[in-house]
Amino acid sequence: MKEILYYTWGAIVSFVVAFSVGITYMGLNRKITARVQNRYGPPWYQNFIDVIKLYSKKTSIHHGVMHHMGPAFIMVTAVVSLLVIPILNGNKFFPNLNFQGDLIFLLYIMVFGPLGMALGAGQTGNPNSAIGVTRGLSQMAGFEIPWVMALVALMIQYKTTSIVDLMNVQVESGRWLMFSSPFAFLAAVMAMLGMFRYAPFDIVGAPQELASGPMSENGGKYLFVMMSAGSVFTFAKLTLYVDIFMGGADNLIILVVKTFTLYLIPMLYGITSPRYRTEQSVRWFWGWPSFFGLLAILQAALF
Amino acid sequence: MREKATTLYIGPQHPGITGNMMVRVKVEGDTIVKATTEVGYLHRAFEKLIEQRNWLQSFTLLCRFCVPEPDPVEESYARAVEELEGREVPERAKYIRVMVLELARIASYMLWYGGQAGSLGLYTVGQWSVGDRNYILDLFEELTGGRVYHMYIWPGGVRRDMPEGFEEKVLKTMDYLEKRLDDYDDLMFENSIFKKRTKGIGIIDKAKAIEWGVVGPPLRGCGIKHDVRIDDPYEVYDKLDFVVPTHEGGDIWSRAQVRRQEIRQSIRIVRQVIDKIPGGDFYNKIPNPQKWALPKGDAYARTEAVRGEVGMYVSSDGGTHPRRAHFRGAAYVHAITLLEDLLVGENLADISAIMNSLGTCPPEIER
Numbered sequence: 090m091k092e093i094l095y096y097t098w099g100a101i102v103s104f105v106v107a108f109s110v111g112i113t114y115m116g117l118n119r120k121i122t123a124r125v126q127n128r129y130g131p132p133w134y135q136n137f138i139d140v141i142k143l144y145s146k147k148t149s150i151h152h153g154v155m156h157h158m159g160p161a162f163i164m165v166t167a168v169v170s171l172l173v174i175p176i177l178n179g180n181k182f183f184p185n186l187n188f189q190g191d192l193i194f195l196l197y198i199m200v201f202g203p204l205g206m207a208l209g210a211g212q213t214g215n216p217n218s219a220i221g222v223t224r225g226l227s228q229m230a231g232f233e234i235p236w237v238m239a240l241v242a243l244m245i246q247y248k249t250t251s252i253v254d255l256m257n258v259q260v261e262s263g264r265w266l267m268f269s270s271p272f273a274f275l276a277a278v279m280a281m282l283g284m285f286r287y288a289p290f291d292i293v294g295a296p297q298e299l300a301s302g303p304m305s306e307n308g309g310k311y312l313f314v315m316m317s318a319g320s321v322f323t324f325a326k327l328t329l330y331v332d333i334f335m336g337g338a339d340n341l342i343i344l345v346v347k348t349f350t351l352y353l354i355p356m357l358y359g360i361t362s363p364r365y366r367t368e369q370s371v372r373w374f375w376g377w378p379s380f381f382g383l384l385a386i387l388q389a390a391l392f
Numbered sequence: 393m394r395e396k397a398t399t400l401y402i403g404p405q406h407p408g409i410t411g412n413m414m415v416r417v418k419v420e421g422d423t424i425v426k427a428t429t430e431v432g433y434l435h436r437a438f439e440k441l442i443e444q445r446n447w448l449q450s451f452t453l454l455c456r457f458c459v460p461e462p463d464p465v466e467e468s469y470a471r472a473v474e475e476l477e478g479r480e481v482p483e484r485a486k487y488i489r490v491m492v493l494e495l496a497r498i499a500s501y502m503l504w505y506g507g508q509a510g511s512l513g514l515y516t517v518g519q520w521s522v523g524d525r526n527y528i529l530d531l532f533e534e535l536t537g538g539r540v541y542h543m544y545i546w547p548g549g550v551r552r553d554m555p556e557g558f559e560e561k562v563l564k565t566m567d568y569l570e571k572r573l574d575d576y577d578d579l580m581f582e583n584s585i586f587k588k589r590t591k592g593i594g595i596i597d598k599a600k601a602i603e604w605g606v607v608g609p610p611l612r613g614c615g616i617k618h619d620v621r622i623d624d625p626y627e628v629y630d631k632l633d634f635v636v637p638t639h640e641g642g643d644i645w646s647r648a649q650v651r652r653q654e655i656r657q658s659i660r661i662v663r664q665v666i667d668k669i670p671g672g673d674f675y676n677k678i679p680n681p682q683k684w685a686l687p688k689g690d691a692y693a694r695t696e697a698v699r700g701e702v703g704m705y706v707s708s709d710g711g712t713h714p715r716r717a718h719f720r721g722a723a724y725v726h727a728i729t730l731l732e733d734l735l736v737g738e739n740l741a742d743i744s745a746i747m748n749s750l751g752t753c754p755p756e757i758e759r
Contacts, residue, residue, distance in 0.1 A: 122516075126515065126516050126519035126520065127523045128523075216398045216399075216400055219398075220398075220422075220740070288513045288514070289513070289585050291513060292741070295513060296407040296408070297407050297408035297510065297511050297513070297744040298408060298740060298741045298743070298744065300406065360516055361514075361516060361579060361583075362513075362514065362583070362585055363509065363512035363513050363514035363583060363585045364513030364514075364585075364589075364741075365585060365588075366422075366589065366739055366741045366742075367741070369585075
């Protein structure tokens with residue numbers, strides 16, 4: 090019983106940490122973007138204020154059960170991913186539902202949220218939502234290819250489908266996988282640009298084209314759930330990359346430094362890039378990122 | 393199997409629209425099969441209101457024809473009135489007018505940078521250019537008292553002379569902006585994604601451009617050299633050295649290239665004006681406006697604005713008020729006739745980019 094309480098408490102704390110760090114990163118994104126753009130920008134904690142404001146709003150527009158469940162699917166995806174991804178090396182407090190095959194499980198669960206959102210947006214009947222969802226799924230078909238290739242390369246090379254095993258390989262060899270499997274890292278990082286949906290891959294909710302896309306019919310508490318889930322998922326995705334390519338982290342400070350360094354890549358690329366069209370985006374992911382993914386698999390199979 | 397068409401309403405309040413108007417598009421997948429523009433959200437009956445006012449009072453309306461660049465409308469009206477009356481304008485006033493027109497052109501292009509880059513999701517350029525535009529608005533504020541609406545160019549010259557030290561400030565601002573243009577080039581024009589999004593998109597057929605009366609950068613982007621400042625020089629443009637850039641292709645990229653080069657030409661013109669401006673009067677005073685009657689007749693003056701050629705027709709029956717005033721704006725052709733045709737066959741994602749590249753200004757349509 091005591092052990093269950095301990096792990097439950099750990100799960101709650103990890104959710105709070107993931108939410109706080111994720112939303113702070115998004116706030117810093119707004120601040121850094123503003124400074125690059127010669128603006129003062131909002132304070133780094135503005136997103137905390139926004140989340141509270143959204144939560145306090147009354148929601149009076151409903152489009153049915155699936156629309157209601159859409160944001161919930163995203164939150165479920167974020168939380169389940171977080172629980173499966175090891176947060177710190179060898180730490181017992183933060184929950185770790187690691188098992189052989191968790192990498193494959195993550196590949197599936199990470200697309201569950203967008204699919205749920207697609208069902209929710211579809212029920213709204215708003216064409217902007219439907220087109221946004223179609224774009225999102227098309228783009229996902231783009232970046233999933235190099236992402237899967239990168240993970241398959243690691244699975245072949247190290248003969249494991251466990252994240253913890255990959256972390257242990259790095260701890261034992263003293264060498265991060267980003268150096269021992271550079272092509273897999275390149276393919277994965279390029280795929281990450283699509284996962285974050287910052288420019289040039291912000292095609293889903295492109296304001297000038299689709300108003301706000303799938304979120305067109307969502308307001309108040311729906312946005313609160315989506316924003317919170319987005320924060321948790323941001324942290325989860327970055328932690329996953331740190332775990333499998335950058336040797337994980339021994340404490341939270343190192344984790345924050347590593348994850349933020351990674352986060353700078355999509356953020357800075359986004360600040361200086363216009364937006365692709367849908368087919369251009371998919372084509373981009375099926376170009377160099379997939380090529381690096383293929384090289385990674387060849388490297389893993391031949392060497 | 394044919395896809396089911398969906399109707400989308402882009403506007404009248406939409407981040408992708410340049411003002412208050414709507415484009416109703418029918419799309420199959422991401423491809424536009426039909427586009428219909430709808431205007432009328434901004435109609436304020438400018439032309440009718442001008443008839444109700446004396447010859448001077450209309451200037452508070454004229455500047456509202458196009459918010460981003462109000463000065464060419466003031467200038468064309470003032471020149472039409474001067475032509476009608478035969479009123480001489482002092483040489484110094486002509487130079488000041490050209491300086492104001494070119495500063496307004498640069499300021500307007502700064503807004504275009506924001507609109508064009510923003511329509512493609514590159515918000516950084518827009519934030520920079522709108523910020524840099526403020527330096528020109530500072531100059532306008534010092535010269536005219538107003539940042540956006542100036543009511544500065546009026547019959548007989550300009551409303552007030554340049555303040556002391558103004559020339560130096562103008563030159564300093566031009567030096568700054570010229571350096572900043574290099575940053576814009578690096579981030580926007582040298583960007584491979586920007587090239588991919590603009591090349592081959594929204595192509596205007598050269599023959600159709602002439603047939604429909606397309607003007608300004610959209611026409612020059614088809615490789616046709618037409619600019620009122622050269623073809624029918626007004627004020628002191630014939631005494632200044634500048635070139636009219638053109639570009640072949642007729643697509644968004646070509647129009648962007650024309651504008652990119654025109655800003656540098658405007659900076660060049662402003663420097664020449666500061667260098668050559670003579671002393672003397674800045675205003676040939678008109679009589680009491682309430683009693684100021686113009687001889688019977690009509691006149692038409694045309695000016696090159698950023699959107700292209702704009703023109704003002706005024707007619708007098710010998711009274712203190714215009715009998716008729718009519719404004720010819722570039723936006724009517726660009727945002728209605730041309731846009732509806734250009735959008736068909738294009739991608740839904742390109743609506744905003746095409747619209748921004750044409751230089752549409754809805755209030756100018758609904759006059």
